[in-house]
Amino acid sequence: xxxxxxxxxxxxxxxxxxxxxxxxxxxxxxxxxxxxxxxxxxxxxxxxxxxxxxxxxxxxxxxxxxxxxxxxxxxxxxxxxxxxxxxxxxxxxxxxxxxxxxxxxxxxxxxxxxx
Amino acid sequence: xxxxxxxxxxxxxxxxxxxxxxxxxxxxxxxxxxxxxxxxxxxxxxxxxxxxxxxxxxxxxxxxxxxxxxxxxxxxxxxxxxxxxxxxxxxxxxxxxxxxxxxxxxxxxxxxxx
Numbered sequence: 001x002x003x004x005x006x007x008x009x010x011x012x013x014x015x016x017x018x019x020x021x022x023x024x025x026x027x028x029x030x031x032x033x034x035x036x037x038x039x040x041x042x043x044x045x046x047x048x049x050x051x052x053x054x055x056x057x058x059x060x061x062x063x064x065x066x067x068x069x070x071x072x073x074x075x076x077x078x079x080x081x082x083x084x085x086x087x088x089x090x091x092x093x094x095x096x097x098x099x100x101x102x103x104x105x106x107x108x109x110x111x112x113x114x115x
Numbered sequence: 116x117x118x119x120x121x122x123x124x125x126x127x128x129x130x131x132x133x134x135x136x137x138x139x140x141x142x143x144x145x146x147x148x149x150x151x152x153x154x155x156x157x158x159x160x161x162x163x164x165x166x167x168x169x170x171x172x173x174x175x176x177x178x179x180x181x182x183x184x185x186x187x188x189x190x191x192x193x194x195x196x197x198x199x200x201x202x203x204x205x206x207x208x209x210x211x212x213x214x215x216x217x218x219x220x221x222x223x224x225x226x227x228x229x
Contacts, residue, residue: 043223103218
């Protein structure tokens with residue numbers, strides 16, 4: 001069965017620091033998809049990125065970057081030069097091609113960016 | 116704004132009661148998903164509908180049921196409510212029914228059972 005682990009429950013940084021959120025997944029499927037979502041204090045879940053299991057290229061979007069490594073089953077998320085507005089809970093999620101379309105979420109990492 | 120709408124935003128009710136949560140997917144999306152977010156269980160998938168038909172089922176209690184109507188909106192019915200059903204209920208939608216499609220989430224309905 002699929003599983004997503006976010007070992008860091010809470011991280012606190014000072015503005016402008018870089019921070020990496022870890023995500024480790026387990027799956028038996030060879031085709032799967034990984035996602036990151038952001039949940040700001042207002043409560044909604046905001047889609048950030050999708051990565052499929054065949055594409056190990058890292059991705060950068062502004063201050064955000066993602067590092068996907070199949071060898072270690074990890075899909076880590078780095079925020080460069082963090083800002084107070086980055087304060088939120090971040091969820092990593094997995095879906096498997098052969099297990100329906102459900103997202104399996106990790107427990108989330110609460111990021112607090114202090115001014 | 117994801118384009119997914121959910122009503123009501125907040126719901127307070129008593130144990131034993133029944134409630135209905137409503138979701139309208141993004142324009143053109145055929146798939147609707149329901150998730151429950153609680154402090155002890157985290158974010159859990161409940162059920163998925165695609166174009167009116169049930170497509171996948173997760174950890175959904177027998178007291179809960181859902182449906183998707185011809186206009187593609189969906190309702191989640193929760194009955195015989197217990198204190199432990201207090202949670203944030205999210206609806207999400209995607210264009211199709213493939214696991215690679217990103218799901219866009221609504222703002223959620225916060226249910227409090229007293």
